[in-house]
Amino acid sequence: MDQTFWSYTWVAATFAIYIGIAIRSRAGSTDDFYVAGHHVHPIVNGMATAADWMSAASFLSMAGLIAFLGYGGSVYLMGWTGGYVLLALLLAPYLREFGKFTVPDFVGDRYYSVFARLVAVACALFVSFTYIAGQMKGVGVAFSGFLGIPFELGIVIGMIIVFVYAVLGGMKGITYTQVAQYCVLIFAYTVPAIFISLIITGTPIPQIGFVSNVEGADISMLAKLDTVVQNLGFSAYTRTEKPMADVFCITAALMFGTAGLPHVIIRFFTVSNAGAARSSAGWALVFIAILYTTAPAVGAFARLNFIETVNEATYLSDADYGAGAAAVEASGGMPVPTWFKSWEKTGLVSFEDKNGDGRMQIRGRNAPDGLENEVIANRDIFVLANPEIAQLPGWVIGLVVAGGLAAALSTAAGLLMVISSSVSHDLCRRTLFRQMDDRTELLVARISAAGAVVAAGLLGLFASKLGFVAQVVAFAFGLAAASLFPVIFLGIFWRRMNKEGAIAAMLTGLSTTFGYIYFFKFGGGTAEQHFFGVSPEGIGFVFMWLALAVGVLVALTTKAPPQDIQDLVDDIRIPGTRSAHGIADAGMKPMPAE
Amino acid sequence: MSHTNPAADTRAYWSANLRLTVSLLVVWFIASYGAGILFRDFLDRFFIGGAPLGFWFSQQGSIYVFVALIFVYCAAMNRLERKYQIGQER
Numbered sequence: 001m002d003q004t005f006w007s008y009t010w011v012a013a014t015f016a017i018y019i020g021i022a023i024r025s026r027a028g029s030t031d032d033f034y035v036a037g038h039h040v041h042p043i044v045n046g047m048a049t050a051a052d053w054m055s056a057a058s059f060l061s062m063a064g065l066i067a068f069l070g071y072g073g074s075v076y077l078m079g080w081t082g083g084y085v086l087l088a089l090l091l092a093p094y095l096r097e098f099g100k101f102t103v104p105d106f107v108g109d110r111y112y113s114v115f116a117r118l119v120a121v122a123c124a125l126f127v128s129f130t131y132i133a134g135q136m137k138g139v140g141v142a143f144s145g146f147l148g149i150p151f152e153l154g155i156v157i158g159m160i161i162v163f164v165y166a167v168l169g170g171m172k173g174i175t176y177t178q179v180a181q182y183c184v185l186i187f188a189y190t191v192p193a194i195f196i197s198l199i200i201t202g203t204p205i206p207q208i209g210f211v212s213n214v215e216g217a218d219i220s221m222l223a224k225l226d227t228v229v230q231n232l233g234f235s236a237y238t239r240t241e242k243p244m245a246d247v248f249c250i251t252a253a254l255m256f257g258t259a260g261l262p263h264v265i266i267r268f269f270t271v272s273n274a275g276a277a278r279s280s281a282g283w284a285l286v287f288i289a290i291l292y293t294t295a296p297a298v299g300a301f302a303r304l305n306f307i308e309t310v311n312e313a314t315y316l317s318d319a320d321y322g323a324g325a326a327a328v329e330a331s332g333g334m335p336v337p338t339w340f341k342s343w344e345k346t347g348l349v350s351f352e353d354k355n356g357d358g359r360m361q362i363r364g365r366n367a368p369d370g371l372e373n374e375v376i377a378n379r380d381i382f383v384l385a386n387p388e389i390a391q392l393p394g395w396v397i398g399l400v401v402a403g404g405l406a407a408a409l410s411t412a413a414g415l416l417m418v419i420s421s422s423v424s425h426d427l428c429r430r431t432l433f434r435q436m437d438d439r440t441e442l443l444v445a446r447i448s449a450a451g452a453v454v455a456a457g458l459l460g461l462f463a464s465k466l467g468f469v470a471q472v473v474a475f476a477f478g479l480a481a482a483s484l485f486p487v488i489f490l491g492i493f494w495r496r497m498n499k500e501g502a503i504a505a506m507l508t509g510l511s512t513t514f515g516y517i518y519f520f521k522f523g524g525g526t527a528e529q530h531f532f533g534v535s536p537e538g539i540g541f542v543f544m545w546l547a548l549a550v551g552v553l554v555a556l557t558t559k560a561p562p563q564d565i566q567d568l569v570d571d572i573r574i575p576g577t578r579s580a581h582g583i584a585d586a587g588m589k590p591m592p593a594e
Numbered sequence: 595m596s597h598t599n600p601a602a603d604t605r606a607y608w609s610a611n612l613r614l615t616v617s618l619l620v621v622w623f624i625a626s627y628g629a630g631i632l633f634r635d636f637l638d639r640f641f642i643g644g645a646p647l648g649f650w651f652s653q654q655g656s657i658y659v660f661v662a663l664i665f666v667y668c669a670a671m672n673r674l675e676r677k678y679q680i681g682q683e684r
């Protein structure tokens with residue numbers, strides 16, 4: 001069966017499911033719209049959080065990134081999972097006990113300040129918009145690369161789908177579509193991984209294959225990979241050239257950034273109580289770990305397989321592939337693999353015969369034989385081409401496209417919720433129009449979700465034209481780590497933390513991190529100028545400490561927060577107190593004038 | 595409310611929670627930053643299957659430890675809350 005046919009079938013079928021779920025789970029109140037009525041089961045929420053969290057980049061690019069970086073790729077694996085420990089232990093249960101709708105809600109109430117709320121809104125919007133541009137671009141790439149639909153039209157289709165279930169169902173619709181999207185993406189990811197593992201190591205479990213010997217040989221897969229890449233002039237797979245301090249800081253910035261990302265935090269408002277928030281974080285990490293422990297195995301297998309089947313293969317043009325391949329094999333040579341030919345058309349892999357010998361050389365910078373590298377591969381290719389490399393049937397190949405779209409759409413939807421609730425709840429209801437009633441707010445929430453979908457789509461189109469999406473992702477994590485994490489953390493664990501300290505901390509983290517990243521990404525800064533060798537990706541961790549220090553100093557030199565705020569801090573530390581007082585989920589009373 | 599002295603109860607609960615949180619974060623730090631980054635050269639002399647131990651921790655082991663830590667925390671907190679009668683329907 002034709003592969004494009006299967007891609008269309010899967011994409012259409014999964015989209016029909018998402019729409020079906022949206023129609024069944026329409027939101028009837030702001031409670032439904034913002035937090036799915038507070039009664040999502042912890043395991044269901046864990047699964048939704050996993051889909052919310054794992055973006056197009058996790059699904060398509062991460063394994064390839066690890067394949068090229070080897071040990072250097074560990075920063076993403078540890079950074080994007082370790083943050084859940086911080087969430088479960090330090091933030092999620094307390095924020096749930098606090099019991100409101102958004103991250104700026106917590107900041108605004110805890111720091112009894114409209115200004116603090118607005119700074120938090122600005123952080124949340126900035127982080128979410130940078131992130132969502134990448135997701136919409138991913139949707140466009142998936143459509144244009146694999147279904148032959150123009151990039152712009154692809155983004156518009158993606159926008160319509162998200163529009164339907166986010167605007168109709170709010171958090172309630174998003175939660176159940178994310179569960180469906182998780183199932184699609186994890187199936188699409190693990191099935192090819194199992195077969196690749198069987199081919200390379202003879203064991204069906206990728207995590208075990210990762211530490212096993214190569215099939216039919218007395219050498220471990222990783223040892224062989226180290227030897228193979230070094231012989232071609234690359235640095236060893238299990239090592240990195242990055243300084244240890246930089247590896248440390250990048251990992252930490254990603255961890256604290258993960259814990260401070262608003263679209264992840266708001267998922268924990270949807271469960272019924274603090275205890276459920278804790279276990280939900282655990283389940284989320286279980287579902288994430290299934291993909292994140294498979295990814296390094298896929299990366300290593302794919303790198304080894306790529307070199308073994310492509311390096312020194314005889315290149316053939318499309319016209320005489322069939323006969324040519326047979327002739328090359330008959331003379332004892334190795335023809336270029338069929339998957340390479342089929343992906344060549346998308347431009348994700350390319351070959352240029354620099355030395356004119358008709359063979360494909362893969363070489364690193366310090367190749368012992370002095371030859372030049374002739375094969376260029378996009379990092380996404382390793383996940384996309386896996387099913388073909390493993391010679392799986394066409395229906396599995398088509399599933400990978402649906403999986404990539406599921407990953408991108410689920411993350412985009414979570415981010416849309418942050419954007420729309422920041423506007424309708426924090427900006428309109430809690431700041432500008434405090435007398436607004438629930439029905440009006442629900443309408444405003446729907447309108448702002450719709451507006452956010454359009455803005456995100458335009459941003460996806462615009463950003464991909466400029467090609468800076470990858471550059472700005474560092475912003476999202478750095479800013480979340482340096483601006484949102486410190487004030488939420490201190491707000492829970494330090495009763496004495498006050499309004500002045502919080503505002504100072506957020507502004508410090510925001511301005512220093514923004515300035516540093518801007519200078520090195522757009523302002524022409526060079527690696528030699530890095531502060532103690534820390535790259536822009538890791539700087540959020542350094543400035544997080546600065547923000548914490550500034551926050552504490554300013555708080556100590558200004559007056560303590562009012563007694564009712566100190567009581568609030570005591571209450572959120574003890575699960576059940578706020579619901580017993582009847583204030584946790586009442587939530588919607590207009591804020592008293594200051 | 596079934597407490598004899600709620601204030602003392604909640605204070606003891608909170609400090610037990612803090613002790614638990616700090617000790618779990620120590621494990622969190624050792625499994626990731628310790629084993630995967632700072633001491634990986636030393637650990638790489640040992641092997642788990644075919645993988646150097648430090649490298650394995652940075653790409654597999656730390657993630658398993660993270661998952662275990664959260665569930666240990668959940669179980670320990672549930673026990674604490676039963677002990678201090680917190681968070682239950684009163």
